[in-house]
Amino acid sequence: MSAHHQPPNSPVLVSFPDKDALQTNLAAFISKAQKDSIDKKGRFTIALSGGSIPTILRGLIPDNQIKWNHWQVFYVDERVVPLDHPDSNHRACAENLFSQVPIPPANIHTIDPTLLDDLEELSDSYEKKLIHEFAQKDAARFPVFDLILLGMGPDGHTASLFPGHELLAEEDRWVAYIDDSPKPPPKRITFTFPVINHAARVVFVAAGKEKVDMISNVLDHPEKGLPAARVKPVFPGQLYWFVDDAAAAKVDYPRTPFKL
Numbered sequence: 001m002s003a004h005h006q007p008p009n010s011p012v013l014v015s016f017p018d019k020d021a022l023q024t025n026l027a028a029f030i031s032k033a034q035k036d037s038i039d040k041k042g043r044f045t046i047a048l049s050g051g052s053i054p055t056i057l058r059g060l061i062p063d064n065q066i067k068w069n070h071w072q073v074f075y076v077d078e079r080v081v082p083l084d085h086p087d088s089n090h091r092a093c094a095e096n097l098f099s100q101v102p103i104p105p106a107n108i109h110t111i112d113p114t115l116l117d118d119l120e121e122l123s124d125s126y127e128k129k130l131i132h133e134f135a136q137k138d139a140a141r142f143p144v145f146d147l148i149l150l151g152m153g154p155d156g157h158t159a160s161l162f163p164g165h166e167l168l169a170e171e172d173r174w175v176a177y178i179d180d181s182p183k184p185p186p187k188r189i190t191f192t193f194p195v196i197n198h199a200a201r202v203v204f205v206a207a208g209k210e211k212v213d214m215i216s217n218v219l220d221h222p223e224k225g226l227p228a229a230r231v232k233p234v235f236p237g238q239l240y241w242f243v244d245d246a247a248a249a250k251v252d253y254p255r256t257p258f259k260l
């Protein structure tokens with residue numbers, strides 16, 4: 001897929017009639033991405049968000065071509081709660097997807113639940129997990145994920161990177177923590193923009209009319225500098241927006257027909 005009449009490396013916007021079509025086509029996109037990565041280098045590195053992402057991932061369950069044992073899964077952000085807490089992004093992904101597919105538990109990289117009382121140590125330990133996975137392989141200054149899946153909140157936040165927060169300017173760390181998230185729970189760890197922006201593919205997923213104004217703000221007015229508009233993968237990385245028509249109703253940004 002490539003964007004029409006846009007400079008190279010511009011975001012590619014694909015819109016589907018409804019959430020079911022979005023789910024099916026996103027699953028096909030992920031399936032192809034994992035095949036391409038595994039054929040090329042024997043593994044697939046993916047980072048998942050919470051929020052609306054875990055349920056949409058259920059679209060992957062019927063796909064028996066997926067080589068789950070070659071996946072290495074990280075979380076783009078995580079709430080600082082036990083792994084079985086209702087607010088945990090891992091719990092949501094485990095319930096919706098990982099409990100339904102044959103992925104080795106060792107390939108799912110969670111936060112260390114013994115470090116919940118020390119945010120600095122917790123984020124350091126998660127950064128070390130990334131370093132362990134990516135050192136000598138797909139990393140230079142920052143890890144290069146094969147695919148990062150992002151959501152976008154109604155305030156334009158993505159991961160746990162919120163409007164006006166000092167973490168938006170973080171340039172060095174791979175993983176950072178916040179203890180003042182405006183959306184509960186307040187304590188979270190998050191990938192920083194340099195990690196997100198070094199991925200080979202980044203996909204925003206947004207559905208429903210409650211996202212309609214914010215998608216237009218981000219794609220039509222990137223100069224507003226909302227967190228989601230700061231996702232700009234470095235070349236040859238590519239950003240995609242997978243949305244439904246309800247969410248895309250106000251956007252002027254050109255749509256690209258979906259093609260694998």
Ligand SMILES: O=C1O[C@H](COP(=O)(O)O)[C@@H](O)[C@H](O)[C@H]1O
Nearest residue numbers: 049050051052053151152153159
């Ligand atoms: O708090 C969070 O919110 C964002 C956006 O959620 P969504 O429900 O609007 O998709 C999510 O991407 C992030 O992982 C999560 O921690």
